[in-house]
Amino acid sequence: MIQGTGSNVGKSLVVAGLCRLFANRGLKVKPFKPQNMSNNAAVTADGGEIGRAQALQAQAARVPLSVHMNPILLKPETDTGAQVIVQGKRFGTLRAREYGRQKAQFLPKVLESFSEIESGADLVLVEGAGSPAEINLRAGDIANMGFAEAADLPVVLCGDIDRGGVIASLVGTHAVLEDAERARIKGFFVNRFRGDPSLFDDGMSEIARRTGWAPLGVVPWFSEASKLPAEDALGLSDGAGHGPVRIVVPVISRIANFDDLDPLRMEDGVTLMLIQPGEPLPGDADLVLLPGSKSTVGDLEFFRKQGWDIDLKAHHRRGGHILGICGGYQMLGLTISDPEGIEGQPGTVEGLGFLDVDTVLTADKSLVEATGKHLATGAEVSGYEIHIGRTEGPDCDRPLLHIREADDSPKLDGALSVDGRVAGTYLHGLFTSDAFRRAYLKGFGGTSALAYAQSIDVVLDDLASHLEASMDVERILEIARAR
CATH class of the missing domain: 3.40.50.880 (Class I glutamine amidotransferase (GATase) domain)
Incomplete structure (x- = not known):
């Protein structure tokens, strides 16, 4: 399971890249996200809906979409309420406080979907949501450590250096977790580094010393990420192109x-x-x-x-x-x-x-x-x-x-x-x-020579190569095998 020190630290993209990397090695890989929040959804062949990020991850893994890849999808309708989608179908609309009280009841459905995804797969890459450090949301959690414990999964933690404070965010996450949760995290990596990654060698060593977690790499900034479908409306701040x-x-x-x-x-x-x-x-x-x-x-x-x-x-x-x-x-x-x-x-x-x-x-x-x-x-x-x-x-x-x-x-x-x-x-x-x-x-x-689907596939292959060059993917496989 890939968890992050916060929202928008690049978990979705890294999971997509790892899906393509391991699929290219001949493994049958499937993505999974217990709980997602997004109004950017994809429709599955069986008439359900899942988060768009899981659809991209499935494309990266070269497997068909399934409602079980994202069993709980929250689609915000107001600042305080969201439509709740359970295994692809509308459950109802709940306010944030109501959902917080009721979310634990969805864990059996989440585990049922995970079992469905796990069946027949060589590797399942699970994406967390937000951060496990949000301990105020820990009771009844089904998105991060609550799910990891229920499914008995090892965790790798992602920190984003581009937003600043990555040492504090990784070490701080270690500080607020319970002992059993700290032990569940087997390694960490730092994402979106601009410049020479070796300049952060001392930072990686210090994080490893303070947490005891294995350093799994520094991932440089991947500029082609902007060509991939965005899940979050936060990515809609800029336009594109200079055509007629x-x-x-x-x-x-x-x-x-x-x-x-x-x-x-x-x-x-x-x-x-x-x-x-x-x-x-x-x-x-x-x-x-x-x-x-x-x-x-x-x-x-x-x-x-x-x-x-x-x-x-x-x-x-x-x-x-x-x-x-x-x-x-x-x-x-x-x-x-x-x-x-x-x-x-x-x-x-x-x-x-x-x-x-x-x-x-x-x-x-x-x-x-x-x-x-x-x-x-x-x-x-x-x-x-x-x-x-x-x-x-x-x-x-x-x-x-x-x-x-x-x-x-x-x-x-x-x-x-x-x-x-x-x-x-x-x-x-x-x-x-x-x-x-x-x-x-x-x-x-206007004119167009773009082959869109093919161009996305090329970017996914480039992303896989990018991660393979910067992450200890063999250690990640060892962590998964040890489950």
Whole structure:
């Protein structure tokens, strides 16, 4: 189990790299994360959802996705509450304090999933969440030491030198843990070092002396990490590219499934601009893309509070194009109704009014993989649906896509405005399809030579080589074998 001295210290990336490293050696490797918190989810073939990081780790390990790779997924809906997904399915919505009281009840499900993942694997790489040093959360813990003890796993601890204080964070973690937990940690490594790693030799020796843990390496900064799908919205602070096609994305408060943006980040012909709250939408965009949302009604209000609704109207008057994906699609309609109070108080709110459609939120959640084609160009497209709600109206008579879902049932998806400059779809991941992305960008005068899936695979191989050169991977295998 790879645990960290804090959140965002690089655990997910290291696990992905180790998955590819050991898979390249011929081992059957599987990733596992007992509890994750993210609104960036992936849909599994059996109609469930897991954290996007575990999907990347599975891709790195070259194994199919399973709901058991991430049995507990917390999807924040407000600052104090989250939707709880158990083994791929919605359990309910709990406030943070409620979840803290109830989390221990999920341990049997977590252990059941771990047993499923462990079956038939040569090696399981488990990722912790946050830090085991958060001893105020230790009671009933299922994410870090609580799970490690329940499953009797050895632990390797990751510290991040780029954020500063790495010696204190590693030694401090040792100081606050119980004796049995300290003994469970068999080694440590330092991540994201910039410069000559040998300059930290004395630091590694001092950490080892103070903790008794084996030093497993100093991992240099891996610049290509930015090309891999991000799990956390914290990674959405910067745009990318300097190409002629300008795509603007307003970063809403509960942005979800923003992996839709990853292929656009990598396009040489695209300038992707991520507009933070308080900033106006630029007036020279070719396309404004409204992303998915975990709380569509709340994010619609948030959108208006930034004045983005006014900017969007001006963009459209100037002849600009608009694309809404999932929650963004729902926002573009005339109304959003929530009769069951799924996202808050029951009622109906006015949408942005760019599409002649209405959405009704329903408790049933669509979780399905799909393939199909873009009706305007005939380009092949693939992706997944992960949404609640049903959208209908005259503009749906001009659908964007013809898709076929995993059960082989065909259907039309999305809507187009009469002028053809506003579109919406429920299909996430459509920009990962090279043919569609190429055809879509061509409509704005852009070109694309990117083979997206292949490029991700190359980065994963590079990451594996990067870790093999900087970590004592043989010792890590010895630690795993000793379980």
